[in-house]
Amino acid sequence: MKVGHAGYRGSEVPLPIEVLSLILSYTATLYNHPTQYTLWACCLVSRSWYAASISHLYAHPLLENRNFDKFSRTICPPVSAHKPRIGLENFITRLDMSGLAYESSKSLTARLLRRTRNSLESFAAPAVTFSIACLAPLSKCAHLQLLDLSCDSYDMTLSQLLDSIGHLSSLTTLKLPRNALRGRCNLTSKSHWPMQLRNLQVSDYLFDDLESWATLFESWSNSLRSFKIAECKGYASLHCLEPTFLRVDTITSFGIGLSLHDDAFPFHRILKTFPNIVRFTLPAYQAEQLAKSSGVGEFMSDIQSGAYLQHVDPESLVEVLILTEQRPPASTPPDLSSEILRRYVHKFPRLRRLEIPELYAYPVGKRREYEMLNDELERRANADNRATSGLYLC
Structure with a gap:
């Protein structure tokens, strides 16, 4: 040049x-x-x-089945090749193998972790070819900030995983394997979460007994702020939560995905178990079901939470409600009318920002109702966050 x-x-x-x-x-x-x-x-x-x-x-590096073999041979050449190290492994900060499965092997995944341990800050495990043998080199990744094991279920317990990564002081985001909450909670007093962990994600299986949930919540680090259930076998597992005995005050952001079974979402139990939620993420499909369902009596109001939406919750701290595009296959797209959205605005007196998928919004002919809803949300906000408040079509 x-x-x-x-x-x-x-x-x-x-x-x-x-x-x-x-x-x-x-x-x-x-x-x-x-x-x-x-x-x-x-x-x-x-x-x-x-x-x-x-x-x-x-x-x-963007790893796919067409280039992974060359990449692995460059970073981890076979012992028989007698190739000297050229230091390229020290440049790798993000190793995303989530798009791979049988292209790697359990031993090769462990070798890649061992080679990149000095620079690795983010790691997403592949399906199938991550095992308990990879935990030893993973524990040496002192600069690791994000660990994503959500691609598959692996033959390891939650206790074994925490014993390997609990000392990683830089780890702030952890996505657990799909079977991490299957069965009963096996954590002991010696099991410790990373001290700086702020974001935790689980998926697929969930505990279905109160004792296991209590053990899990009690083991959490005080630094944890965000809890997300990406997807689950069924919302029925959450019905065992009892706010009278379980209360987690550190969580300010809660998100949940779809359920494999079309069962009722225990909205009331979640909000009372995590009373300090400020940011709530929910599928738009489920939000419509909650708004349209009607319960009779205290028990039905708890399970079918539509009736619960009819009453203002003055103790709720929810300020941001995000509705996602997720919906079951072959289901009817949800209709997020202004009437349905207004139920949530009425329910949460501190709500100042509402995000909905543009795909499910129908402002044609009802633009004025959407604008009125947006104005009401903006009026609730203070001067510092008024610019980020209102009704958003995403």
Whole structure:
């Protein structure tokens, strides 16, 4: 690259590597195939461009079945190859193997973790080829901030997992394996969650007895702020929660996905078990079912929570309600009319932001009702967060 006046006929003045690296850092902010191709092409320009580009190219490799074999042989060459290490593994900060399964092996996954342990900050495990043998090298990843094991169920207990990662002081986000909450809770007094853990996600199986939930909640670190159930076998497992005996005050963000069985969501029990929820995420399909269902008596109001929405909850701290596009296959798309949305606005007196999928909104002919709802939410907000309050179509 030539720097200077267009009419200059002297020798080219190369840009310092630090300048090239700064320029390429803006290109590397997007993790997609065009970015990977661009960084790869930059590596072929010259030695200085290679030195500036190679760290960005390997920081977050996009792994697929077509390129994983070459990647693994570069980072973890076979012992019989007698190839010296060239240090590329020290550039890898994000290792996402969630799109892989049989392309790797349990031993190869463990070797990749062992090679990248000094730089790894984020790791997403592959399906099938992650096992208890990978926990030892995983425990050496001192800079790990995000650990995603939600791709599959693995042959390990929650206690074994925590014994391996409980000391990782940088870990803030953990997505547990799908079978982590299956059966009864096996945690002991020696089981410790990472001290800086803030975000926890579970999926698939859930505890179905009060004692196991109590053991889980009591073991949580005080730093935990967000709890998400990505999807589950059935909401029935949550009906065993008893707010009289269980109360978790640290959780301020709660999210839940769809249930495999079309059973009622215990809205009341969740809100009372986690009384300090400020941000609530719920499928729009389930939100419509809750608003349309009607309960009779205290018991039915607890299970079929539509009746529960009829009464204002002055103690609720919910400020942000997010409705997602998730819905069961072959089901009718939910109709998020202004009447249904107003029930939630009425229920939560502190609600100031409501996000709904644009796909399920029907403002045609009722634009005025949506605008009135937006104005009401904005009036509830204070001066600091008024700009981020209102009704949002996402």
